[in-house]
Amino acid sequence: MLSYNLNHLRELEAESIFVIREVAAQFQNPVLLFSGGKDSIVMLHLAVKAFFPARLPFPLLHIDTGHNFPETLDYRDNLVKKISARLLVGSVQESINKGRVVEETGVNASRNVLQTVTLLDAIEEHGFDAAMGGGRRDEEKARAKERFFSHRDEFGQWDPKNQRPELWNLFNGKKKPGEHFRIFPLSNWTEMDVWQYILLEKIEMPSLYFAHERECVDRKGVLLAKSEYVKLTDGEKWEKMTIRFRTIGDMSCTGATVSHASTIEDIILEVAAARQTERGSRADDKRSETSMEDRKREGYF
Amino acid sequence: MNRNNGNAYLDMELLRFTTAGSVDDGKSTLIGRLLYDSKSIFEDQYEAIKITSEKRGEDFVNLALLTDGLRAEREQGITIDVAYRYFATPKRKFIIADTPGHVQYTRNMVTGASTANLAIILVDSRKGVVEQTKRHAFIASLLGIPHLVICINKMDLVDYSQKVFESIKKEFQGFASKLNIQDIQFIPISALHGDNVVEKSDKMPWYGGPGLLYLLETIHIGSDLNLVDCRFPVQYVIRPQNDEYHGYRGYAGRIAGGVFKPGDKVMALPSGFTSTIKAIDGPEGPVQEAFAPMSVTIRLDDELDVSRGDMIVRENNRPQTCQDIDIMVCWMNTKKMLPDGKYGIRHTTRDARCIVRKIHYKVDVNTLHRIQDDLDVGMNDIARISIRTTQPFFVDKYQINRNTGSVILIDEATHETLGAGMII
Ligand SMILES: Nc1nc2c(ncn2[C@@H]2O[C@H](COP(=O)(O)OP(=O)(O)O)[C@@H](O)[C@H]2O)c(=O)[nH]1
Numbered sequence: 001m002l003s004y005n006l007n008h009l010r011e012l013e014a015e016s017i018f019v020i021r022e023v024a025a026q027f028q029n030p031v032l033l034f035s036g037g038k039d040s041i042v043m044l045h046l047a048v049k050a051f052f053p054a055r056l057p058f059p060l061l062h063i064d065t066g067h068n069f070p071e072t073l074d075y076r077d078n079l080v081k082k083i084s085a086r087l088l089v090g091s092v093q094e095s096i097n098k099g100r101v102v103e104e105t106g107v108n109a110s111r112n113v114l115q116t117v118t119l120l121d122a123i124e125e126h127g128f129d130a131a132m133g134g135g136r137r138d139e140e141k142a143r144a145k146e147r148f149f150s151h152r153d154e155f156g157q158w159d160p161k162n163q164r165p166e167l168w169n170l171f172n173g174k175k176k177p178g179e180h181f182r183i184f185p186l187s188n189w190t191e192m193d194v195w196q197y198i199l200l201e202k203i204e205m206p207s208l209y210f211a212h213e214r215e216c217v218d219r220k221g222v223l224l225a226k227s228e229y230v231k232l233t234d235g236e237k238w239e240k241m242t243i244r245f246r247t248i249g250d251m252s253c254t255g256a257t258v259s260h261a262s263t264i265e266d267i268i269l270e271v272a273a274a275r276q277t278e279r280g281s282r283a284d285d286k287r288s289e290t291s292m293e294d295r296k297r298e299g300y301f
Numbered sequence: 302m303n304r305n306n307g308n309a310y311l312d313m314e315l316l317r318f319t320t321a322g323s324v325d326d327g328k329s330t331l332i333g334r335l336l337y338d339s340k341s342i343f344e345d346q347y348e349a350i351k352i353t354s355e356k357r358g359e360d361f362v363n364l365a366l367l368t369d370g371l372r373a374e375r376e377q378g379i380t381i382d383v384a385y386r387y388f389a390t391p392k393r394k395f396i397i398a399d400t401p402g403h404v405q406y407t408r409n410m411v412t413g414a415s416t417a418n419l420a421i422i423l424v425d426s427r428k429g430v431v432e433q434t435k436r437h438a439f440i441a442s443l444l445g446i447p448h449l450v451i452c453i454n455k456m457d458l459v460d461y462s463q464k465v466f467e468s469i470k471k472e473f474q475g476f477a478s479k480l481n482i483q484d485i486q487f488i489p490i491s492a493l494h495g496d497n498v499v500e501k502s503d504k505m506p507w508y509g510g511p512g513l514l515y516l517l518e519t520i521h522i523g524s525d526l527n528l529v530d531c532r533f534p535v536q537y538v539i540r541p542q543n544d545e546y547h548g549y550r551g552y553a554g555r556i557a558g559g560v561f562k563p564g565d566k567v568m569a570l571p572s573g574f575t576s577t578i579k580a581i582d583g584p585e586g587p588v589q590e591a592f593a594p595m596s597v598t599i600r601l602d603d604e605l606d607v608s609r610g611d612m613i614v615r616e617n618n619r620p621q622t623c624q625d626i627d628i629m630v631c632w633m634n635t636k637k638m639l640p641d642g643k644y645g646i647r648h649t650t651r652d653a654r655c656i657v658r659k660i661h662y663k664v665d666v667n668t669l670h671r672i673q674d675d676l677d678v679g680m681n682d683i684a685r686i687s688i689r690t691t692q693p694f695f696v697d698k699y700q701i702n703r704n705t706g707s708v709i710l711i712d713e714a715t716h717e718t719l720g721a722g723m724i725i
Contacts, residue, residue, distance in 0.1 A: 006595065137387070166718075170648075
C-alpha cells in the first residue's frame, strides 16, 4: 500500500498555499508585502504556485526605506520581471518629504519605525483590505500568538486582546469598512523550514545571504555594514570581515553575522548550530525588551 | 544534520499537539524543558530568562519563562491565549498549541485542539485527577483529537512512586471509558528535573514505556486523516487570461478527505453534474494522486459551472446535503447566544446564514452531565443546538471528518467569530 504522507515542508507548503488562495477569494483588494528578505521571497514563491498558470491576482508592495541594500533592489526588480507581477513602492523618503514622519537623529537613527506610517499610508491610498506579510510565529515572543488572519482596526492597530479565535481551516476575513487584515501565510514556518524549503525548491536568493567580504563596524555586538547611513562614533572603526546577513532590512540597522557559509547547505548547517535567534542580530529589537510588541500595536509588519 | 545526509529533513513529518493542565501543574515547565532539551532555545533567549529568573530571586533558571508571551501576561503572571511554539528533532517537526489551564478558558483549548493530532494533559501526581483534567479530556474527545497522552507530573514529589502513578492511571481510565478517544497513553514525568521528558529516567525502573519525546517522535499519525471519503471544497477558480494557457480552467482547493486521481468519475455539488478528472496540478506540477491535506488544482473533462463554495466528490460516496444541522457548539464570545438568533456561518469554503432553532442542552464540562434547566449559552459554554441554514451545506459528521464536519458562527454586525460547531 502506498503511504499517503506529506513531509513537513510539503505540509507547510499546502497550508500556506491554502491561506494565500483564501486571501484572494475573501478580499476585494489584497496586496503582498515584499521586502526582499528570505521570508517574503518564499511567500512570493508560494503565491506564484498558488495561482499557476495564472498570474498573481494581487500586486506586490515594497516599502522602500531609501536605505536599502542595492542588492535587494536588483533582486526585486529581476524577480518582478520574471513573474510579470505588478510592483508598487511606498517610499519612506516621500513620507518624510510630505512631513508625515520626522527622520530620527543620533547614531542609532533608523527608518525602520518610520516604515509603519508609510505602510499604513499606502494601504489607505490604494484601499487595500488585506496585506500579506512574511512574519513567522517563531521569530519573536510577541508573534507567538499572532493569527494567520490578523484583524486591524481603522487605525491599522493590532489589539492582542481582541483577536478572533482561529479554528480548523476556517479563516474569518469579514470586516467593517475601513478595517483591514494582516495575513501571515508563513505563520507555522521556522527559520530552518524556510531554508530547507529554499534548498528543496532551489529558489534563487539575493547574494547578501551568502558569505562575502565587507567593511563593518561592531556596535555593541551588532555588526553594521558600511554605508552612508551609518556614522561612526568615538572609538569605532570600519573593519573588513567575512560576513553574511541572516535577515535583510534597512542598512542602518540590519546586523551581519561573521560567517563562511557560501551555499544554502552551509547556511542550513549554520542555522542548525546557531546560538542566537535571527532577530537577535537586529539593532531595532534591542531597543527594549518589548519593542516588537510596541511596534506591532502601532501597525508594524 | 550533516553533509552526508543533508536530505534527512525530507523524511520529517509534522505533528501538531496541544497541551493542557490546571494552573501550576507544570505545563510551562514541561514545554520549556522540551524546547531546551531538544536544543530549540537560542543563547539570547536563554540569557533573557536567566536574567529574569535572577531578578525574581529564583535559584534556578525558570524554563517556564520561555513560553511567556505578551506584556499584559508578563504583568499578570498568567498566560491568556493560545500561543504557538515550534521545535524539531531529526524525526519530526512539532507545532505546540499552548493553551492556558484557567477555569474560564475553554475557548482557548478548543481553538488549540481544533488543529491538533495529539493532546498532552498534565496531572499533578499529588493531586491526581481533578475536575479540570476531566474537562480537558472531554474537550480533546469532543474535538476529535486521535491521541491523548496523560503526563503525570511532579513524580519527584511523590518519591517516584509506582503506586501513585497506577492509581491515577486507573482513575483516569475509569472516567475516559465514557469518552470517545482512540488512543490514550500514560507517562510518569518530572518536568522540573527532566525525568522521562527527553531522556528516560533511571528513577522509575518500574516504568517500561517510552519517554515523552520518543513517544511524540514515533506515534503513528499516518491514518489520522480521512483517506476514504473524497471531499474537495472548491476554494478558487483559476482561469489564466494569457494565450499560452488559453482555455485552462482549474478548481483550486485543499483536499478535505480521500484520494483523488486523474480518470476518477466525480460529481460537483450542489449542481449534481458529473465529469471525469482530466488532471491534477500540485505545487510541483501534475500529480497522479492527491490526498488530504494537499493543496491542488483539479481540472475536469467537461466545462461545468463550478465556483467557490461548491464541492467535488465521488458520485457513489457523497456527503449529506442538508440545511437542518445539529451541532455541538462551543461559544467564544462574551455576548450570549440568542435563542432564535441569526448568525453568519462558514462550512469549508461555503458561507451562508443560519438561525438557531433549538438549544437542546448544555454540557457540564466537568461532570459531562447534561444541563437542561439553564439554556443560557455564554462564553466557554458547550451546548447541543439545532440550526437551519439559508443554503444547503455538504456535510459529514465531525467524528468522520474534521474538515467537512466543522463550522464557525459569525456575528453579522461585528463579524467576530462567536462559536465553533461540530456536526453530530
Ligand atoms: N517538584 C517539581 N516541581 C515542578 C515540576 N514541574 C513544575 N514544577 C513547579 O510547579 C510550579 C508551576 O509550574 P509551571 O510550569 O509554571 O505551571 P503551569 O501553570 O502549568 O504552566 C513551578 O514552581 C514549577 O517549578 C516537577 O516536575 N517537579
